[in-house]
Amino acid sequence: MRTWREFTWLVRVKALSGLARGAHGAGRAGRIALVLGVGGLTLPGIYLLLLRFLRSLQSTAEVGPLLAAKLLGLGLMLLLSILLLSNLIAALSSFFLARDLPTILAAPVDWLAVYGARLVETGVSSSWMVALVLVPVLAAYGRVYGAGPAYVGYAVLVIVPLLVIPAAAGSAVTLLLVRVFPARRTRDLLGVIAAAGVALLVLGLRMLRPERLVNPEGFRNLMDFLAILRGPSSPWLPSQWTADALMGFLRGRADPFLPVLLWGTAGGVTALGAVLHQQHYSTCYTRAQEGATRRVRWGRLWNGLGRLLAPLGPQRRELVLKDARVFFRDATQWSQLIILGVLVVVYVYNMRVLPLRSSESVGRYLSSLVTFLNVALTGFVLAAIAARFVFPALSLEGRTLWLLRSSPLPASSLLWSKFWSGMVPLLVLALALTLLTTAGLGVGPEVTLLSVVTVTGLTTTFTAQALAWGIAYPKFESENAAQIPTSIGGLLFMLGALLTLGIVVAFQLWAMRGWVRSGLPWRQARPPSAEEMGVAIGFTVALCAVSGALAYRDARRRLERLEA
Amino acid sequence: MIRVEGLVKKYGEFVAVDGVDLAVGSGEIVGLLGPNGAGKTTTLRVIVGILEADDGRVEVDGHDVSSQPLDAKRRLGFVPDRPFVYEKLTGEELLRFSAGLRGRVGPEVDRRIDELLELWDLGPWRDELVESYSHGMRQKLILSSALVHGPSTLVIDEPMVGLDPAAARLLKRLLRQFADQGGAALISTHTLEFAEALCDRLEVIRSGTILASGTMEELRRQAATESGDLEEVFLRLVGGIEERRIARALTGDPRA
Numbered sequence: 001m002r003t004w005r006e007f008t009w010l011v012r013v014k015a016l017s018g019l020a021r022g023a024h025g026a027g028r029a030g031r032i033a034l035v036l037g038v039g040g041l042t043l044p045g046i047y048l049l050l051l052r053f054l055r056s057l058q059s060t061a062e063v064g065p066l067l068a069a070k071l072l073g074l075g076l077m078l079l080l081s082i083l084l085l086s087n088l089i090a091a092l093s094s095f096f097l098a099r100d101l102p103t104i105l106a107a108p109v110d111w112l113a114v115y116g117a118r119l120v121e122t123g124v125s126s127s128w129m130v131a132l133v134l135v136p137v138l139a140a141y142g143r144v145y146g147a148g149p150a151y152v153g154y155a156v157l158v159i160v161p162l163l164v165i166p167a168a169a170g171s172a173v174t175l176l177l178v179r180v181f182p183a184r185r186t187r188d189l190l191g192v193i194a195a196a197g198v199a200l201l202v203l204g205l206r207m208l209r210p211e212r213l214v215n216p217e218g219f220r221n222l223m224d225f226l227a228i229l230r231g232p233s234s235p236w237l238p239s240q241w242t243a244d245a246l247m248g249f250l251r252g253r254a255d256p257f258l259p260v261l262l263w264g265t266a267g268g269v270t271a272l273g274a275v276l277h278q279q280h281y282s283t284c285y286t287r288a289q290e291g292a293t294r295r296v297r298w299g300r301l302w303n304g305l306g307r308l309l310a311p312l313g314p315q316r317r318e319l320v321l322k323d324a325r326v327f328f329r330d331a332t333q334w335s336q337l338i339i340l341g342v343l344v345v346v347y348v349y350n351m352r353v354l355p356l357r358s359s360e361s362v363g364r365y366l367s368s369l370v371t372f373l374n375v376a377l378t379g380f381v382l383a384a385i386a387a388r389f390v391f392p393a394l395s396l397e398g399r400t401l402w403l404l405r406s407s408p409l410p411a412s413s414l415l416w417s418k419f420w421s422g423m424v425p426l427l428v429l430a431l432a433l434t435l436l437t438t439a440g441l442g443v444g445p446e447v448t449l450l451s452v453v454t455v456t457g458l459t460t461t462f463t464a465q466a467l468a469w470g471i472a473y474p475k476f477e478s479e480n481a482a483q484i485p486t487s488i489g490g491l492l493f494m495l496g497a498l499l500t501l502g503i504v505v506a507f508q509l510w511a512m513r514g515w516v517r518s519g520l521p522w523r524q525a526r527p528p529s530a531e532e533m534g535v536a537i538g539f540t541v542a543l544c545a546v547s548g549a550l551a552y553r554d555a556r557r558r559l560e561r562l563e564a
Numbered sequence: 565m566i567r568v569e570g571l572v573k574k575y576g577e578f579v580a581v582d583g584v585d586l587a588v589g590s591g592e593i594v595g596l597l598g599p600n601g602a603g604k605t606t607t608l609r610v611i612v613g614i615l616e617a618d619d620g621r622v623e624v625d626g627h628d629v630s631s632q633p634l635d636a637k638r639r640l641g642f643v644p645d646r647p648f649v650y651e652k653l654t655g656e657e658l659l660r661f662s663a664g665l666r667g668r669v670g671p672e673v674d675r676r677i678d679e680l681l682e683l684w685d686l687g688p689w690r691d692e693l694v695e696s697y698s699h700g701m702r703q704k705l706i707l708s709s710a711l712v713h714g715p716s717t718l719v720i721d722e723p724m725v726g727l728d729p730a731a732a733r734l735l736k737r738l739l740r741q742f743a744d745q746g747g748a749a750l751i752s753t754h755t756l757e758f759a760e761a762l763c764d765r766l767e768v769i770r771s772g773t774i775l776a777s778g779t780m781e782e783l784r785r786q787a788a789t790e791s792g793d794l795e796e797v798f799l800r801l802v803g804g805i806e807e808r809r810i811a812r813a814l815t816g817d818p819r820a
Contacts, residue, residue, distance in 0.1 A: 296654050296691055318664030322653065329652040329693070399648035403709075406612040407665040408637040563615045 010117035047136035076239035087170025123167030161266035188331030195335035319417035365519035390422035392484035457544030571620035595763035641710030
């Protein structure tokens with residue numbers, strides 16, 4: 001009884017502080033509007049799309065219901081893997097690094113209450129978004145199969161243990177990891193594991209070659225295909241049990257064993273987690289307080305880079321060096337490059353396998369249109385990367401901003417350093433993407449030149465815009481760089497960047513319309529004229545230069561007035 | 565040296581510093597004392613150019629912090645109240661970064677870094693990331709970063725936090741020598757024993773206003789007490805809590 005009272009008290013305190021943060025934090029109205037806007041559009045969107053898709057499947061007599069069940073199993077397996085990964089990371093924070101832990105552990109609170117409260121915190125913070133996404137998915141399935149109100153209760157009955165299992169398992173694995181590594185090293189390790197996991201997922205999805213589904217010649221035998229669909233994908237995973245339970249209920253053949261199996265597993269994993277917690281938590285928490293003693297490596301490399309940057313002068317050189325060191329020593333930062341690398345490979349590969357040559361006559365026309373689509377997509381990727389890596393540049397100075405503000409460092413030098421540290425890697429990526437994809441599309445040198453000038457201009461203005469919005473909406477208290485762009489400032493930057501991109505691509509399409517149309521089968525193909533190129537390049541350079549310069553000037557003014 | 569005249573700093577409607585005047589001359593150590601929330605940290609942050617004043621004037625070595633901020637900051641060394649530094653730099657890299665921000669590079673900086681790290685017993689840790697430093701080690705590192713470029717003026721907010729007795733003693737001797745060599749130091753502290761032993765003059769601030777200032781003797785006169793240590797003088801000036809209320813808080817007994 002006492003343990004239960006302590007548990008509810010701990011959960012209540014955490015919930016109240018979370019609600020208070022949401023109610024009084026900066027940009028509250030904007031956050032609420034953002035959440036309502038995104039949620040209001042996304043969730044009904046998922047519901048309607050899935051409903052349409054499931055209905056079209058229903059009309060295919062033999063294969064349709066099998067595909068619907070398969071789809072649910074795969075979707076839940078994907079969610080389960082995401083949940084496991086996010087619970088691993090969240091558990092590290094809630095069980096070992098949270099600032100309120102010393103107060104709680106010093107109080108005479110039962111260990112089971114602490115375990116339960118932290119498990120709830122870990123599970124809720126990791127799963128609420130997944131649970132929200134599941135609502136329209138399960139609603140669409142229910143609607144298609146004409147399920148009654150009992151379906152809601154049954155869905156809750158089999159989904160809740162699916163959320164509990166990864167929370168308990170993730171917390172237990174994190175506990176064991178901290179037993180071996182110090183918590184701060186574990187955080188680095190988990191960052192790399194998470195990034196590698198996402199990268200493998202993207203690669204795996206790509207390697208499934210979904211484009212084969214639209215190629216009827218790809219199926220060897222219909223019976224083979226049906227046999228694969230009938231068999232469970234992963235009979236040992238709770239996600240498959242949940243999918244089977246839901247599909248059974250919807251088809252009127254509910255298996256009472258599956259909910260028991262799910263709840264039994266959830267209870268078993270939680271009990272195992274509790275036993276591990278009781279036996280090891282104290283030792284692990286003590287270990288988590290130890291600093292991760294780390295002697296730096298690559299000393300010669302950094303010295304060499306320092307010598308290379310000597311012409312910049314001491315202030316700018318030290319700033320660039322510091323940013324590079326901090327980035328490459330923080331696994332939560334550099335590990336994002338793994339995901340980025342995989343996305344680039346997948347993107348370039350996709351561009352190269354586009355079936356543009358299926359028909360020689362329309363191939364030319366499609367190629368020229370895809371060139372603009374390619375610039376638009378590259379621009380979008382650049383904007384997203386600028387949001388992730390350039391937008392947080394000032395916020396990441398955070399609590400150390402005093403060091404810069406109390407030194408004789410002009411705001412212009414600080415901005416200069418942030419601009420070039422962000423722009424150079426972004427430009428290298430932009431040019432690599434553009435040259436690799438335009439070569440694959442087989443376009444001429446004029447169009448390659450236009451693409452190169454465009455992505456260079458976009459990179460310049462996106463870097464300046466990301467810095468300007470990042471300085472206007474800093475988040476100095478955030479310890480996670482990935483969370484910084486999820487603010488109103490990050491959203492405004494993305495809107496501004498996409499507007500710039502839209503204007504550039506639309507204008508180029510208009511300026512080059514004569515050349516694009518010359519690719520139509522009944523026309524005489526020709527290279528772009530000097531006039532078309534001049535107008536397209538001139539406008540792009542002018543727009544990017546003006547928007548970039550305005551953003552840069554705004555960033556400098558704000559930085560000069562910034563108080564730390 | 566530091567000269568502050570009529571300094572006002574507001575956060576919205578709240579007036580944190582309200583017309584503060586103070587001066588720290590060459591060869592002098594001045595202590596800024598006051599209860600929590602008195603405006604000490606805000607005053608120091610305006611002096612070093614982190615915050616902008618709403619009114620008044622601040623000069624460092626004759627350079628106006630508002631109109632000539634870079635000239636003023638070149639002469640300053642600052643230690644904040646909380647030792648936040650880049651976790652992913654090593655101790656040596658942080659000092660080199662701090663010197664580089666002030667345009668200092670080369671063998672002279674290398675020598676200064678070696679001296680300072682040895683002085684504070686941080687030599688064995690110089691190639692370790694700051695994230696593995698203890699609170700006291702970070703404080704020593706920040707003190708070193710404030711000295712690495714050879715400033716003429718030091719502004720220190722709570723210098724004793726996290727320091728062990730040996731390091732605290734070292735800091736006192738270091739600051740005394742710094743002043744004896746012509747430096748000016750303004751120190752905000754709650755450690756009254758430290759202030760009494762080290763400071764040439766004291767400024768007592770409450771609610772953003774200077775209540776009293778002068779030498780220890782002058783403060784005793786202003787507090788109307790013939791003898792007594794700084795603690796007694798301080799409590800007489802800013803007010804203290806009665807013994808009865810302490811007993812009540814401890815026992816929970818309203819009759820205490």
